[in-house]
Amino acid sequence: MPDLTAAESRPLLSIVAPVWNEEQVLPEFHRRLAAVLDRLDATVEVIYVNDGSTDGTLSIVRQLLACDRRINLINLSRNFGKEIAMTAGLDHACGEAVIIIDTDLQDPPELIPELVRLWKAGHDVVYAQREERKGDSWLKRATAFCFYRIVEKISEVSLPRDAGDFRLLSRRAVDALCQLREQHRFMKGLFAWIGYSQIATPYRRDPRYGGETKWTYWKLWNFALEGITSFTTAPLRWATYLGLCTALLSFSYATFVFWKALAYGDPVRGYPSLLIIMLFLGGVQLMTLGIIGEYVGRMFNETKHRPLYFVDQVVTQHQATVETMK
Ligand code: UDP
Ligand code: MG
Numbered sequence: 001m002p003d004l005t006a007a008e009s010r011p012l013l014s015i016v017a018p019v020w021n022e023e024q025v026l027p028e029f030h031r032r033l034a035a036v037l038d039r040l041d042a043t044v045e046v047i048y049v050n051d052g053s054t055d056g057t058l059s060i061v062r063q064l065l066a067c068d069r070r071i072n073l074i075n076l077s078r079n080f081g082k083e084i085a086m087t088a089g090l091d092h093a094c095g096e097a098v099i100i101i102d103t104d105l106q107d108p109p110e111l112i113p114e115l116v117r118l119w120k121a122g123h124d125v126v127y128a129q130r131e132e133r134k135g136d137s138w139l140k141r142a143t144a145f146c147f148y149r150i151v152e153k154i155s156e157v158s159l160p161r162d163a164g165d166f167r168l169l170s171r172r173a174v175d176a177l178c179q180l181r182e183q184h185r186f187m188k189g190l191f192a193w194i195g196y197s198q199i200a201t202p203y204r205r206d207p208r209y210g211g212e213t214k215w216t217y218w219k220l221w222n223f224a225l226e227g228i229t230s231f232t233t234a235p236l237r238w239a240t241y242l243g244l245c246t247a248l249l250s251f252s253y254a255t256f257v258f259w260k261a262l263a264y265g266d267p268v269r270g271y272p273s274l275l276i277i278m279l280f281l282g283g284v285q286l287m288t289l290g291i292i293g294e295y296v297g298r299m300f301n302e303t304k305h306r307p308l309y310f311v312d313q314v315v316t317q318h319q320a321t322v323e324t325m326k
Contacts (some may be wrong), residue, residue: 012042013116014095018085019061019103020051024210026060026103033101033109034068040113047072048103049089052079069317077310082214083185084309086165090174092314099168105209107166114201115168124196127160127167130205140220147224155232157192160200167191181308182230183301186223189231229294236295239288246284250277 015033019026030046037044048061048071058075065071074088086100097119101107111128118126148161165187169177176194192198215223228235260266 012096013040013044014089014093014098015044015046015112016049016086016089016093016098016100017046017103018049018051018082018089019053019057020079020082020085020214021053021055021057022103022211023053023056023060025105025208026057026064028209029103029105029109030064030068030071032105034070036109036112037070040116042116044070045072045093045095046070047074047089047093049074049076049085051076051082051085065315065317072317073313073315075312075314077312080309082165083187086187087178087185088309088311090169091178092316093174096171097168098171098174100165102164102166104211104213106205106207107164108203108206111166111201111203112168118199118201119168119170122197123199124170124173125167125191125194125198127163127191127198127200128203129160129200130162130164131202139217143217143220143224147227151189151227151231154228154234155189157189157231159188159192160198163188163200164205165191166203170196172196183304183306183308184226184230184298185308186227186230189227193231225294229298233295235291239291242284243288246281250281253277 015037017029017033022029033046037046046068048064050058050061050073061071061073065073072092074092076085076088080088089100090098097116099112099115101109101112107128115126115128144162148159151159152161169191173194173196176196177190180190180193257270
């Protein structure tokens with residue numbers, strides 16, 4: 001991490017924007033962001049975290065860098081995913097408040113003054129809450145709806161509904177977040193977990209300005225699994241109860257079979273019921289093993305204690321230094 005903590009060089013506000021293959025949107029995003037920042041009564045640093053883009057994104061950031069001295073660049077060594085790109089940005093941000101924003105213009109930069117206003121009013125986390133999700137398919141909306149409600153029901157922390165990563169965090173909230181170094185990072189959960197005074201501000205989520213969403217349904221499913229397994233062990237408890245229920249059922253059926261054999265004798269019959277029970281029990285066992293496996297796998301990943309990411313290059317302009325990290 002670069003040593004930028006000298007109090008006098010500390011900018012008031014950091015904007016953290018993860019970018020991955022956004023060449024179509026980035027110039028327009030920065031134009032709109034800069035227009036907002038120009039009017040803002042604060043010193044600002046904009047941190048673009050290039051998450052291993054394979055298109056022209058990096059060279060666009062470099063061009064922007066040359067024209068706008070507020071911009072800093074963190075170039076990650078490969079694509080690590082948005083959650084880790086955000087973490088890298090938070091690690092490097094020096095602002096007294098940090099705003100996380102997507103670069104596809106689904107999060108309108110015009111909302112930033114409102115986030116700042118609520119922060120100045122004394123809140124530590126100001127998150128933008130979607131009123132409508134224009135441009136998202138009904139299936140995505142329906143799955144998102146279910147996901148938020150399921151997680152809310154089964155985990156100890158309550159996730160704010162329909163809030164993405166677009167938010168402002170105060171310095172102490174960022175410091176708290178930076179202490180959470182788990183590999184399986186479900187940021188929406190971590191934001192909620194740290195606590196402090198949190199407040200929502202509504203906004204309309206626009207469709208993507210250009211390019212395509214990086215989320216396939218398979219990725220979303222895995223993201224949902226991540227959300228559930230990193231925030232609650234409830235599924236393990238369900239597995240126990242499921243096991244208990246099937247054991248009870250099996251026991252009562254066994255009693256019935258035993259009684260029937262005693263009362264009526266036992267001609268060799270019952271192949272279908274035997275098969276059904278075997279298949280059923282086998283299925284239940286495999287499923288519970290799978291649930292346990294999800295957690296064991298995560299424990300395996302955590303125990304390796306790997307760093308979360310590697311940085312190829314950091315360019316910090318307000319100090320006019322360029323440093324290369326391994
Ligand atoms: N992003 C990233 N790394 C990834 C995937 C996405 O940095 O592996 C960035 C992307 O460039 C964008 C933001 O995260 O700025 C949100 O991505 P996207 O629009 O694909 O997600 P959605 O809005 O559909 O949830
Ligand atoms: Mg998007």
